[in-house]
Amino acid sequence: MHKVPVGVLGASGYAGRELCGLIARHPGLELAFASANEQRGQRARIGAAEVTYVATEDAPLNSAEIVFTALPHGAAATWVENARATGARVVDLSSDFRPGAGNAAAAAAPYGLTELMREHIPGAGIVANPGCYPTAVLIAIAPLLTEGWILPGATINVSAASGVTGAGYSPRPDLLFAEVAEDFRAYSVGNQHRHIAEMRAVSSQLGGKDNDILFTPHLLPVARGILATITVPIKQHVDEPLSLWRECYQGEPFIEIADQPPSLRDVVRRNVVRLSVVPASNVRQPTLIIVSAIDNLVKGAAGQALQNANVLLGLNEQEGLPA
Amino acid sequence: MHKVPVGVLGASGYAGRELCGLIARHPGLELAFASANEQRGQRARIGAAEVTYVATEDAPLNSAEIVFTALPHGAAATWVENARATGARVVDLSSDFRPGAGNAAAAAAPYGLTELMREHIPGAGIVANPGCYPTAVLIAIAPLLTEGWILPGATINVSAASGVTGAGYSPRPDLLFAEVAEDFRAYSVGNQHRHIAEMRAVSSQLGGKDNDILFTPHLLPVARGILATITVPIKQHVDEPLSLWRECYQGEPFIEIADQPPSLRDVVRRNVVRLSVVPASNVRQPTLIIVSAIDNLVKGAAGQALQNANVLLGLNEQEGLPA
Amino acid sequence: MHKVPVGVLGASGYAGRELCGLIARHPGLELAFASANEQRGQRARIGAAEVTYVATEDAPLNSAEIVFTALPHGAAATWVENARATGARVVDLSSDFRPGAGNAAAAAAPYGLTELMREHIPGAGIVANPGCYPTAVLIAIAPLLTEGWILPGATINVSAASGVTGAGYSPRPDLLFAEVAEDFRAYSVGNQHRHIAEMRAVSSQLGGKDNDILFTPHLLPVARGILATITVPIKQHVDEPLSLWRECYQGEPFIEIADQPPSLRDVVRRNVVRLSVVPASNVRQPTLIIVSAIDNLVKGAAGQALQNANVLLGLNEQEGLPA
């Protein structure tokens, strides 16, 4: 079988390495290059894959049909353009082309939240792969937004927690084992996280112009996974809200609507969003609590990037992805 | 120096053991007995303490001036009465005498959230020691309630996470290391946790009759600590809200108002509530985010129980407590 | 493609569940039944698999060509015989039929340390699947034994550490998260572990009659993995000992001889033994230090059991196994 050559720019971080590992197991793709400036010339074993890193400027961009850019936010835009110039199509894992990024070129790049935006992807030159938190949150609230269940003017309140790979493979003292173990903390407190613009922009498109999003992320002493606990005031009480999500996501192989709230253990190393919804007891204002879980490196980054690549290439969308 | 004899009923669980360890280091107390039915006759080393467990029914209740009951909820009430019958005063760590417990006798037992209820404690026969989550939450929101800052009718939204000792020393399969490590999950989802009645009852007393409390607890892969992230819609925007808390808790040795949101690491093994408050950006509805942290076994259980015992005995309230 | 029906007795423990997960991904096998007395009637999701447990006594043994027994030591022997009576062949994960078990019937059951004993397996009715520690140790020392490098009379010293799944899915208080996290301890100290008889019996067969084995296991605060650090006094100094292992295990897909000592991270979720060997500096007695790592649930239990089943069935030995 002919394999499509693909390349990864920024392949030494957690998302880039995850991507190389998934590509190695994908029956229809082969890795044309993997770049990492500091590790240039080094070989690395990544799951089933063995790669030899090249410097990003030495990457043979024209040898790949799809280029994945897993470079730092801000640094990605230039390399996305370089890759486009060779004719490759690009799945960009940075925030540079996402809604809310304030990048004029972003308008032309469909937002790769595959289940919601699938039809815009096939003809695209650049796909803006979603952030990890927005993936967990937007898949969870989209049915409420599109169905108009949310109380007008109400605030969508998100408390989310992420494993430390979400902070990247950077040797910061506060990410050392002895600092993170047995600890838990909030960060970007005060609704200041960079992902809020992305969530607000997409939420508005889906019908939530009228609703604030209040988002507090936390750092968990685990390697992988995001759990988002979302409370949403709704217009009227609903006894069994889950049927709304079951209908909206019927037939979606990577969305799991569960009877019980998910835990990280249910989703780690899998390309799924798993969620459940419970109506609040003991309150006057009808409110739903949604708990949504993903693996930040798979459905929240590399897995969804590959899912988008499958759509770009006209392959089976599930190909090579751990369900 | 004369030491006051005190006893612990239910001394083999996490809270009971913590209490024995603290008593051993308290310069004014001595341990008269420690009961644990399954471990009767066994010696155990608990920090600096060495105890020999007796069966609860064999505990010489009349040898203690203060009896701490760290028995399961429901089982405590009887033993509280037994201890009272010998003339001992009781600090009860169960929920049996707390506000919202539906126990008629509870009305006579002051609620031992020491900083807020201090004046009711000295003459009491029974002190109802607060739950761990309510301690972290009520200390955090009390200034807002008493000052009337909260938007009428608004929901106080609490997302909290606790270390596994909060679930007690019970050999449940879901608390095994291999199940909890690398995991994170919500529980009692839908505003169904037993501590909600306690928080609502006390919040109402403090002025929050009009406000719902929505509370979602989570289980953390750490041994100790609770972090509560609380969002509260307020009547009008405040630039520097922290001064309210600094005033309310001025001079309190066990309340720390911090410039930066606390993490578990800041409070573990200490008898403090540490909190910070940040106004929300990027929302239309003025809202404050409070992050509050405690050690669930110290300020959330054994430490606060000892703080209440110090008040009952007329000792220095800080005596023997790790600040 | 026709799939071979196989069954699992004892499918709710860690090894049994791992086996169900691997069988679900194996292209040539299908799960005929999975038994678990306490969970009878319950459905469980295990990786890609969904199983409904039956009681062990209700398992349709005659529907399976291969029966895997993952029952407690001592309880397995009877069910192995029951399965044999229906004509099924059995891979037994307990210690009941292993060398050193003192079971007369064990003589007829080949020891399924596949790489060393492969030729005895195809015609067997019962394969005794090796223990986790013996797998890590015996693969590591076999070349030294068969080549006669070890100093006569010398002691083979093994210090090994295992993740907590090695202790099984049993709700023991000492296996609770809050007891295991941030801890590390030796157990069965004094050369008293049950696996020693198995290691000695096989080591003797391989040429080590003259050598004592001293084995101290430790409990690690991790879910999975075994690391064994083995020191072996040898007859004469060798500068580059690794070539011996490379030769002995040439072409073995599941044995990795590495330049650097392995860590658990290198082997977790994979059916491999990975090892390295370094000569000791700063000692008078020439000595080799071997570090050997496996996943206790894969190559140390379920993976190797499946590898043996592949041999029994004449399938490709690597089929369905994560390399």
Added chain:
Amino acid sequence: MHKVPVGVLGASGYAGRELCGLIARHPGLELAFASANEQRGQRARIGAAEVTYVATEDAPLNSAEIVFTALPHGAAATWVENARATGARVVDLSSDFRPGAGNAAAAAAPYGLTELMREHIPGAGIVANPGCYPTAVLIAIAPLLTEGWILPGATINVSAASGVTGAGYSPRPDLLFAEVAEDFRAYSVGNQHRHIAEMRAVSSQLGGKDNDILFTPHLLPVARGILATITVPIKQHVDEPLSLWRECYQGEPFIEIADQPPSLRDVVRRNVVRLSVVPASNVRQPTLIIVSAIDNLVKGAAGQALQNANVLLGLNEQEGLPA
């Protein structure tokens, strides 16, 4: 009460911070300065202490009666001399003055393994504070060495594991949480660890000239603690070896001889060595297995340094130390 002023050079690493925390709780000492070049001018909260860091070259060395140097190996020697030049006495936590360091000046500095070398300390200008691994190992084997129990020519085999604070507060990628959690690995394999020279030199002084030491350290996914598992061939079998250690260390407040092998949990945050000894079963060569545990930051570094300072100052040796 007059408090003795002491200073800490290198107070931002794990050992230096631990030292500042212990000094703050010591009733007879006060912190005159704490240096940390990169944090100069910053305030830090360390347990009960609040310090403002100065640059090392700005530290008022002459204001302290005792200077603790917790600087990197190699960098300490110069500052030890600078402090001595002001008349201060020095407890050096680096390896620069320890036995086996190859430093000519080291001969004049007593080795601060307090329990074994106590009498040499009072008049010293410089005390060489022992390494963490040597503390755990030498206290464990000293009775065997001085009593002549060890088989002549035999190898003392040490397999030890340390929490990550042993590697220091350095932002190395391999010490990030996501790299260390769920992992375990050996390092300096081949008897190449820098602490071996120290252990050999002291062991020789104690009577072990004839015995090799083979030492393999491992990195544990815990913050604190060292567990050393030591096997020692002995001249003849001993049924109850523990009495030897009980005699040798009778009356020592910081040495605990236990019936059961210790775990990290028993010693963390305490200034003790806890150990147990078991004779090996199932071997021909009589052999003892010693398991020894310490907190690497307390008895293995800062606590022992303070213990030595107590001796230097003629204070109660236990003053200010967590037993």
